[in-house]
Amino acid sequence: MASTLVYDVVIVGAGPAGLLAATWMARTGVKTLIIEKRASQSRVGRADGLEGRTLEILDSFGLASQIWKEANQTIEISIWCDLSDGSLHRHRVSPNTEPGWSRFGESTLAQSRIEEHLLTLIESSSSVEIRRGTVPKSMDYNFSTNDETCHPIKLTFSNANEDPQILRKYEYQEDSDSSMSDASHPRSLSLDSTYSEIDDEIYAKYVIGCDGAHSWVRQQLGLTLEGESVDEYWGVLDLIPVTSFPDIRKRCILKRRNGTLMLIPREQSMVRVYFQIPNAIAIEYKKQPCPNVLLQIVQLIMQPYSFRTSQIDWSTVYQAGQGMNVSMQDAYNLGWKLASVIHGVTTPEILKTYHEERHPVAERLMNLDKRLCQGMRSSVDAYNATDDIRHSHKQALSEENTLAAGVAVSYAANKVVAPICTQDPVVQAPCQARKASISKRLQVGSRIPSDVLLNHYDAQRWELHDMLPSTGQWNLVVFGGDISNKAQLTQVSHLSEWLHRSDSPFRQLRSRRVGLMMESVNAVLIHSAPRKEIEFLDIPEIFRPYSENFGYSYCGVFADNVSYDGHGGKVYETFGIDPRGCMALVRPDQHVAFLGALEEVHELDRFIASFLK
Amino acid sequence: MASTLVYDVVIVGAGPAGLLAATWMARTGVKTLIIEKRASQSRVGRADGLEGRTLEILDSFGLASQIWKEANQTIEISIWCDLSDGSLHRHRVSPNTEPGWSRFGESTLAQSRIEEHLLTLIESSSSVEIRRGTVPKSMDYNFSTNDETCHPIKLTFSNANEDPQILRKYEYQEDSDSSMSDASHPRSLSLDSTYSEIDDEIYAKYVIGCDGAHSWVRQQLGLTLEGESVDEYWGVLDLIPVTSFPDIRKRCILKRRNGTLMLIPREQSMVRVYFQIPNAIAIEYKKQPCPNVLLQIVQLIMQPYSFRTSQIDWSTVYQAGQGMNVSMQDAYNLGWKLASVIHGVTTPEILKTYHEERHPVAERLMNLDKRLCQGMRSSVDAYNATDDIRHSHKQALSEENTLAAGVAVSYAANKVVAPICTQDPVVQAPCQARKASISKRLQVGSRIPSDVLLNHYDAQRWELHDMLPSTGQWNLVVFGGDISNKAQLTQVSHLSEWLHRSDSPFRQLRSRRVGLMMESVNAVLIHSAPRKEIEFLDIPEIFRPYSENFGYSYCGVFADNVSYDGHGGKVYETFGIDPRGCMALVRPDQHVAFLGALEEVHELDRFIASFLK
């Protein structure tokens, strides 16, 4: 146990949200303590769906390739309905994710595996500690002082009200959350060695409540849970099916007179089944979990296809909708802001943008969940008869792929999102129209999309997102256009010199050290000239920083050229970049904060200066 | 230390060759002991180039994605020459690897990292043990008995003649190989904990000599080293350069009046420099290694560009050519054969094919090395003046990319490569011509190429090579053609039934268990029909094996269709597969052993029967 009892951040809860927040703290070197009630991570059940944006986020921490390999990719969705004679019939098979949004489609992997990957990263950092089997007992705060270096929040802890003996006996820890009740067959469970008696007083600058639906932290703040709770139960089974059903490796929705069922193919030949169950059965199950009762319901809905299993891996009855992806995306939004305030880079005001940005997302998600459930619940006759219901369900499924997946989320103007139309005193053009012509697919407030580019120096293929890893660093992505054209190169050189001048806000931001990173803003040039026509010394200096020990950096210039084996060369076209180029200031979470023409240097200055501390 | 002193295989030497052989033994569950002279793996220097085929091999063991991420990909080669006025001039920039051969181009990574990845895999297996700091003392054998279960080779060992104290002091172990002498700055070196006194007697079925150029095992067998040794020295430096040279991140050859130099960009901003040095300097260096003398030579050749470094990571003077890739490819060829003989799947006769297949490759490589050196050594005036020399050098560089890279290697007919033209008693056609029309790019004796396919059931993208992991298993890859056409489907179904009959050699091979695998031949169907037109029950049973506990297998059928996001759908076209289809029996090392029309079932039977034990 640490000797010091002062932390910058205390995170309560080590679920997906808490672990993602901790991942940011680990990456940016913020002194952090995570408190988790459970003595060990649960290995089975719970969420299993990873949306495109969540994978992009994991990728930005270097975790996606491993997770992607383990996960099952859900490429297709197949809809089955009863015909009027009651026979089961395949209605249509279509792509499960809309192509073009993210290079990662939807995929499935046990929530516990995702948590383990995050934990591995967190545990490799010296700035984050985890205490398991611990709950907070009290939280007091005194904000009367203005001194930001002090730690105004006092927390005390106690052992979680769980006897480790009992834990060992059942080898499983029941979730105290009343909305679910699990019968599980954990593959392996070990009690964490850090489990110990503690009764410390701990001081913190910030506390993040990631303690789930029944949050203790929220209670302490006198806040109440928003949103209606749905009074409808779903059964959930994880198993390896032995079945004659032909589409078992596709995501399927079966809408039948005797119930609605969803199949989700998982990693390692597993399948997750969600299905409607009568409330009476749900209540019975909660008293005495009997997975076979659930299996029988599934078998009825699957008829005439056989559907057996030699082992049910996990089962539960369950009341609510999605959550893991959005909760991780929430934490991703919050983490860098907190780290940059703690490191003194940005003004604490930017913390307000967390609520401004994520609350509307949560509202839209709850609304979407309702519509999805409605589509699933609607009687098969109504579904078949009315185009309306079917259309609205289809629409909801598609929004699930863009909005809920997080790739289509866009934030409105705030402290760290420049207003789309600011009057530009230099260029004096009607800027709303001009911004539109700068780029069709780059949007202020949205995450920057990714695509293939070639490193200017060695022709290696990069994804644009690979240039924007989650390190707490901002990035100025300069689309310099065809710099083999002299006028265009001059424009980019001017920008480079402007940014380089000693009193530029860009340089001020650059010299702030965020956590483990060298500089807190980086400049990247993406040009559209033929690579071989641009000589090293032509490249404006800001894009090839020099160091005495390591020479020039060769990771700052990229060409929108086709590779020798036929990839790439489409960024300017698909992003719809104006030939005169443009620049995008990208936040540490890959969202575009500012978008401007290359000459809008004053606007850029003003915007950066407005959030610098 | 193990209690039993009986092993199926003893491998002497844990360099790339020994480790790759051990990887096969680990994968196939063969009881193996590796003996290595060094107390610990050396962390710096030696080979750094990974060719396409080597990466494919590593990929087949599941190691490539990690290695690929760590390595630096060498996309371009840039040739620089003196102009007649003595000024340095870029002659041309071209792709470093010929596209179309392998999805992996050439890349560079420290030999030690490659060894570490192999070691991690080996150490995760319970069938392979490693003893370090140990050398064989004697090797006796008695082959008088015919009993294959006995262990006719007796080995004794002793501690390597190296004082661990001294090792610790220098933290570096000099290679006893007289052709090189290294001054290194190891990043971290630890003495292996298994270092201990041993004087056991060990009995083995087979011994593999992987103990390098001065092999003790070879000496014991009274064999001598073949091939001429070159009397020419190269200096080698690993460093992070601080330079104004513009092409530093490309592979470069500089042919100048004051010497020839090769730059190889490496992982983590490092660069490897090879350069000609006078014999006198080499001999001086061997007496007293002074890396700065080597650096000065480089600086002279690099003029007028500046070339400094803050630290030389490794330096040596070095006499010979390539070796790591071919030595790993040799071991890859041998390993599965040995495992399958030990497991009783195939007749011991197939072991002879190792020499038959790999000796010609070694000869061609030595010849190529000579031509490469000649091209490098040729005076710059001769090089510039005669098209001949330049052309032959260019030719040699290109062969390096195909032949030396291993992707273009093809084995002649032998016990495990069917003759191209066997008289087919059923079809009675002039088969030489017919074989040519079956497929233009599949070739008996060559490795099967890879390309993108879609899993029939869930539309996930697979590389063809992903279906052929190195497990010791053979694969019958059936190109079934457009099976939405009834006649074509009937043809494939006939084949399926034929293979399934109880006395088929295919079924006999299938029921042999190789190591950890369930079956030692697998059947894969690649069809060209539109996926959605083929129903589950249409698919011939041999491609969807059923098990009581796990249901049907969904990894045996693939479609040559374009994915929703535009990949794949080109295998039939690029492989030039006849619309009537064909079948390729692929060996455990991904080389095509047999190629036939779908109806050539008797030929297939005869071929399999000929090597079955």
Ligand SMILES: Cc1cc2nc3c(=O)[nH]c(=O)nc-3n(C[C@H](O)[C@H](O)[C@H](O)COP(=O)(O)OP(=O)(O)OC[C@H]3O[C@@H](n4cnc5c(N)ncnc54)[C@H](O)[C@@H]3O)c2cc1C
């Ligand atoms: C059957 C099932 C299926 C689901 N399927 C999906 C799906 O497909 N897609 C999806 O996106 N989501 C899904 N979800 C929801 C998903 O699991 C949750 O939304 C997600 O786990 C929420 O993450 P979180 O970190 O916010 O909260 P939680 O995962 O609930 O984590 C909270 C953590 O805080 C700890 N904790 C609670 N109170 C305290 C305290 N006082 N002190 C210390 N620690 C405390 C808890 O032990 C827990 O580890 C599913 C959930 C279930 C149960």
Ligand SMILES: Cc1cc2nc3c(=O)[nH]c(=O)nc-3n(C[C@H](O)[C@H](O)[C@H](O)COP(=O)(O)OP(=O)(O)OC[C@H]3O[C@@H](n4cnc5c(N)ncnc54)[C@H](O)[C@@H]3O)c2cc1C
């Ligand atoms: C500077 C340099 C650059 C190179 N560059 C390249 C390149 O770019 N590309 C390329 O393909 N190759 C290159 N090579 C060659 C490459 O390193 C060797 O070809 C390769 O290591 C050969 O692998 P191996 O396993 O056959 O032998 P080795 O790597 O020599 O391994 C033999 C092992 O056996 C051990 N051993 C020896 N004798 C005994 C004994 N009696 N008992 C027990 N153990 C013993 C040794 O300690 C050693 O670990 C380079 C080599 C050097 C030195």
